[in-house]
Amino acid sequence: MVSEIELVDVQAGYGRAAPVLRGFSVAVPAGTVVCLVGPNGAGKSTVLKVAAGLLAPRTGRILVGGQDMTGAGPQKMLAQGVALVLQGHSVFREMTVEENVLLGGYTLTDKSKRARRAAFVKELFPVVGERWHSLAGLLSGGQQKQVEFARSLMVDPKVVLLDEPSMGLDPKATSTIFDQVVRMRDAGTAVLLVEQNARRALETADLGCVLDLGRVHISGPAADLLADPQLGELYLGGRPAEKPPVP
Numbered sequence: 001m002v003s004e005i006e007l008v009d010v011q012a013g014y015g016r017a018a019p020v021l022r023g024f025s026v027a028v029p030a031g032t033v034v035c036l037v038g039p040n041g042a043g044k045s046t047v048l049k050v051a052a053g054l055l056a057p058r059t060g061r062i063l064v065g066g067q068d069m070t071g072a073g074p075q076k077m078l079a080q081g082v083a084l085v086l087q088g089h090s091v092f093r094e095m096t097v098e099e100n101v102l103l104g105g106y107t108l109t110d111k112s113k114r115a116r117r118a119a120f121v122k123e124l125f126p127v128v129g130e131r132w133h134s135l136a137g138l139l140s141g142g143q144q145k146q147v148e149f150a151r152s153l154m155v156d157p158k159v160v161l162l163d164e165p166s167m168g169l170d171p172k173a174t175s176t177i178f179d180q181v182v183r184m185r186d187a188g189t190a191v192l193l194v195e196q197n198a199r200r201a202l203e204t205a206d207l208g209c210v211l212d213l214g215r216v217h218i219s220g221p222a223a224d225l226l227a228d229p230q231l232g233e234l235y236l237g238g239r240p241a242e243k244p245p246v247p
């Protein structure tokens with residue numbers, strides 16, 4: 001099966017500094033959540049920047065739906081169906097939820113398509129529909145994240161790149177956001193996810209990819225990574241807490 005997005009043997013970095021990614025590869029099929037895990041500074045956000053076209057790889061290739069898009073900038077990548085969801089603080093607080101969401105569809109010239117997409121994202125994110133006419137700044141942090149998701153889905157992306165979706169959210173809002181990630185996935189979107197809360201993210205993801213020293217350290221079904229005690233110690237903040245013995 002052709003992956004919606006694929007990075008092949010990518011080397012990438014900043015300015016003249018040594019490369020951050022040193023032969024990194026990942027593939028995200030349609031309707032699949034792939035979670036990138038790794039220590040701070042491993043290059044997880046850099047992978048998303050490369051995938052979004054914000055940072056050109058020095059070597060390697062980026063394929064979107066099997067088509068070579070290496071070197072394409074962010075606008076071309078978006079036109080090709082690759083959307084980077086800006087996390088936190090990208091909502092315009094003085095504008096309504098409706099205005100914020102419709103901004104995501106400003107490239108859609110077909111009015112009826114825009115209306116169809118708006119109806120779709122309102123259904124996918126009920127809170128967005130309920131607060132459609134409210135000022136976005138009056139929404140909670142978790143609700144504002146959903147506005148950001150809804151905005152990025154207006155263009156009907158094939159691939160959504162998510163950087164730290166749970167940042168700054170309480171556990172309940174985090175659960176809602178991960179539920180929404182699953183709904184995006186179930187709607188057929190390919191999701192590449194970077195998340196500090198790696199354990200929670202892997203519980204949601206289908207596939208996991210551990211990034212270390214700019215390369216794939218290990219990858220496979222997310223459930224297998226979660227069950228690997230060595231990975232748990234190294235990357236997932238230790239093993240899941242064992243229940244204390246009953247006295």
Ligand SMILES: Nc1ncnc2c1ncn2[C@@H]1O[C@H](COP(=O)(O)OP(=O)(O)OP(=O)(O)O)[C@@H](O)[C@H]1O
Binds near residue numbers: 014040041
């Ligand atoms: N704009 C930039 N200019 C120069 N160096 C950068 C830039 N952004 C990131 N880096 C460097 O690239 C390396 C990888 O950073 P990146 O943000 O991709 O890692 P990460 O795995 O997402 O880290 P974290 O888990 O801490 O968010 C780091 O050494 C960082 O200092």
